Amino acid sequence: MILELGHFALVLALFVALVQVVVPLVGAARRNLAWMAVGRSCALAGFGLIALAMLALMHAYVTSDFSVLNVAENSHTDKPLLYQITGVWGNHEGSMLLWVLMLSLCSAAVALFSGNLPPVLRARVLAVQGMIAVGFLLFILFTSNPFLRTFPPPLNGNGLNPVLQDPGLAFHPPFLYLGYVGFSVAFAFAVAALIDGRVDAAWARWVRPWTLASWCALTIGIAMGSWWAYYTLGWGGWWFWDPVENASLMPWLAGTALIHSSIVVEKRDTLKSWTILLAIVTFSLSLVGTFLVRSGVLTSVHAFATDPARGTFILLLLVVAIGGSLTLYAIRAPALKGGGLFAPISREGSLVLNNILLSCGCATVFLGTLYPLFLDAMGGPKLSVGFPFFNRTFVPMMVPMLLALGVGPMLAWKRGDLLGALQRLWVAYIAAGLVLLTAFYATHGGPVLAVLGLGLAAWLAASVMTELAERLRLFRIPLVDSARRAAHLPRSAYGMSLAHLGLAVSVAGFSASAWDREAIEILHAGGSVSLAGYELHLDSVDKVPGANFIADEANIRVTRDGAPVTTLHPARRFFPLQKQTTSETAIRTNFLADLYVALGDSDGAGAWTVRIYWKPLVPWIWIGCVIMAAGGVVSLSDRRWRVGVARRARVTSGPLPAAGE
Numbered sequence: 001m002i003l004e005l006g007h008f009a010l011v012l013a014l015f016v017a018l019v020q021v022v023v024p025l026v027g028a029a030r031r032n033l034a035w036m037a038v039g040r041s042c043a044l045a046g047f048g049l050i051a052l053a054m055l056a057l058m059h060a061y062v063t064s065d066f067s068v069l070n071v072a073e074n075s076h077t078d079k080p081l082l083y084q085i086t087g088v089w090g091n092h093e094g095s096m097l098l099w100v101l102m103l104s105l106c107s108a109a110v111a112l113f114s115g116n117l118p119p120v121l122r123a124r125v126l127a128v129q130g131m132i133a134v135g136f137l138l139f140i141l142f143t144s145n146p147f148l149r150t151f152p153p154p155l156n157g158n159g160l161n162p163v164l165q166d167p168g169l170a171f172h173p174p175f176l177y178l179g180y181v182g183f184s185v186a187f188a189f190a191v192a193a194l195i196d197g198r199v200d201a202a203w204a205r206w207v208r209p210w211t212l213a214s215w216c217a218l219t220i221g222i223a224m225g226s227w228w229a230y231y232t233l234g235w236g237g238w239w240f241w242d243p244v245e246n247a248s249l250m251p252w253l254a255g256t257a258l259i260h261s262s263i264v265v266e267k268r269d270t271l272k273s274w275t276i277l278l279a280i281v282t283f284s285l286s287l288v289g290t291f292l293v294r295s296g297v298l299t300s301v302h303a304f305a306t307d308p309a310r311g312t313f314i315l316l317l318l319v320v321a322i323g324g325s326l327t328l329y330a331i332r333a334p335a336l337k338g339g340g341l342f343a344p345i346s347r348e349g350s351l352v353l354n355n356i357l358l359s360c361g362c363a364t365v366f367l368g369t370l371y372p373l374f375l376d377a378m379g380g381p382k383l384s385v386g387f388p389f390f391n392r393t394f395v396p397m398m399v400p401m402l403l404a405l406g407v408g409p410m411l412a413w414k415r416g417d418l419l420g421a422l423q424r425l426w427v428a429y430i431a432a433g434l435v436l437l438t439a440f441y442a443t444h445g446g447p448v449l450a451v452l453g454l455g456l457a458a459w460l461a462a463s464v465m466t467e468l469a470e471r472l473r474l475f476r477i478p479l480v481d482s483a484r485r486a487a488h489l490p491r492s493a494y495g496m497s498l499a500h501l502g503l504a505v506s507v508a509g510f511s512a513s514a515w516d517r518e519a520i521e522i523l524h525a526g527g528s529v530s531l532a533g534y535e536l537h538l539d540s541v542d543k544v545p546g547a548n549f550i551a552d553e554a555n556i557r558v559t560r561d562g563a564p565v566t567t568l569h570p571a572r573r574f575f576p577l578q579k580q581t582t583s584e585t586a587i588r589t590n591f592l593a594d595l596y597v598a599l600g601d602s603d604g605a606g607a608w609t610v611r612i613y614w615k616p617l618v619p620w621i622w623i624g625c626v627i628m629a630a631g632g633v634v635s636l637s638d639r640r641w642r643v644g645v646a647r648r649a650r651v652t653s654g655p656l657p658a659a660g661e
């Protein structure tokens with residue numbers, strides 16, 4: 001009964017979404033406030049209905065209702081409760097329901113927190129959100145229904161993919177989807193602005209916090225996925241340039257450009273058409289990522305769908321959403337004239353350069369990801385695009401962006417003094433030079449590119465601190481006055497500094513991976529191996545039973561110069577139900593380097609393969625991502641995003657007054 005209620009709620013949500021599309025659009029065309037207000041009610045009702053459907057499916061998982069086909073195929077009574085709950089989105093049907101739930105959450109948030117929006121703009125934004133919801137609800141109900149029954153029900157289920165039974169992947173998809181779907185709000189604002197034919201500073205102020213919130217969620221989602229791959233898969237890496245990884249990186253790059261371009265629209269009333277295009281492209285890339293993962297064109301632990309009908313349906317959604325929005329852009333964008341003029345050397349100029357480089361980087365990733373798939377679909381030769389291509393194309397484009405990132409905030413709006421800005425960054429030169437010389441000496445000369453990467457990270461970090469000190473006039477006025485300026489500095493300024501500082505920390509982590517050390521040994525109990533000054537002693541490998549697995553767990557003592565450091569317990573887990581083995585790595589970190597140990601196969605005679613890595617600064621990759629997201633959250637807390645524009649007088653019903661009344 002609960003399952004049927006969830007199914008009915010999903011069907012009802014489709015009809016509510018249809019009303020959310022039609023009535024507010026007609027109301028906006030007729031300037032009827034009552035009709036436009038229907039969009040807010042529909043958005044809230046749609047969220048409640050889809051949340052009810054999700055809870056119904058979750059109840060089926062928790063109670064192990066194997067009469068539900070989705071539960072029978074993806075759950076098991078022996079599975080821990082956490083993975084019974086999160087296993088709801090560990091499959092294609094459930095993950096698409098989570099996607100639509102996040103979409104309805106964004107629509108409900110717009111409905112709740114849009115009191116300062118003009119009624120016409122709000123109605124059109126919610127209508128566009130409703131269009132997206134209609135498309136994906138139809139996709140779920142007709143091709144990916146999670147509420148189908150099976151008869152006779154099996155006594156037990158097939159269980160969740162063991163690789164997905166990990167806390168990292170339990171929480172990674174919700175953050176990732178919130179980032180993906182959150183960009184639909186910026187997309188809806190862009191389409192609504194094109195319909196209205198007007199983009200101004202107020203529009204940029206309304207759209208920016210939604211974009212920033214989505215960017216924060218996507219940053220955390222990508223970081224969690226990278227961290228999961230690092231500590232779970234046992235290969236010692238954190239990024240593989242896999243097409244599914246690239247599917248999340250592309251909207252992140254475009255979203256980063258969108259955040260910066262919206263600043264120019266707000267401050268200088270220019271780059272309007274470009275910002276609208278970025279909003280469309282960012283969400284379009286989120287849809288492309290959905291297509292890659294859900295269409296069956298990829299084989300990956302992330303990719304659940306293999307039915308060609310599903311891929312065709314998603315492709316049709318892409319054509320309608322992307323093609324329709326770009327067609328509207330082509331028709332209406334020429335009317336969006338920019339008002340502000342600026343010199344190439346200015347704050348606006350630096351943000352334009354930022355956008356160009358980020359967009360080129362995104363296009364490079366898009367080409368490297370999609371071209372091999374397109375060539376294969378056309379019957380051409382199979383190509384493999386990986387590290388060499390992306391490292392030689394994407395990375396060089398990011399170097400000038402990071403250099404400019406240190407200078408840009410020091411420039412004035414409209415017309416800047418480049419020489420003066422460079423002179424004020426003398427501390428950054430010293431910091432970068434010291435790091436370059438120290439790294440060059442400590443590593444005996446290289447690799448040179450990695451040393452330059454550390455210097456670039458130092459340059460960016462020191463530039464951020466210099467720019468903040470300039471704002472506070474630190475050491476130029478009494479400390480009491482600097483403290484007073486710090487108290488009154490907008491939170492968005494602190495958020496920008498934090499985000500840029502986090503990027504510098506991550507760049508240092510990326511660069512230091514060039515000095516990774518690795519050892520692979522076959523050890524018997526009592527054997528040992530040395531790496532990076534550590535001695536690792538394999539004492540034993542024991543059988544350890546788990547909730548739904550049996551593990552071979554190693555006991556490895558770690559010493560340094562004869563003194564005990566720690567004991568690590570890498571393991572290999574065998575899941576009898578799926579007849580699948582996973583690796584559980586053991587990591588000892590001091591936040592300057594990781595000692596990483598993975599247990600391999602046994603030779604059957606008591607010896608085990610042990611993989612050991614020493615990875616300097618690798619924790620900084622994810623620390624930097626957390627700092628970046630924290631910077632976004634601090635910016636979101638700025639009072640300006642809560643104020644927006646003056647609240648309009650409340651009108652209960654009837655048409656809007658005509659101009660001049």
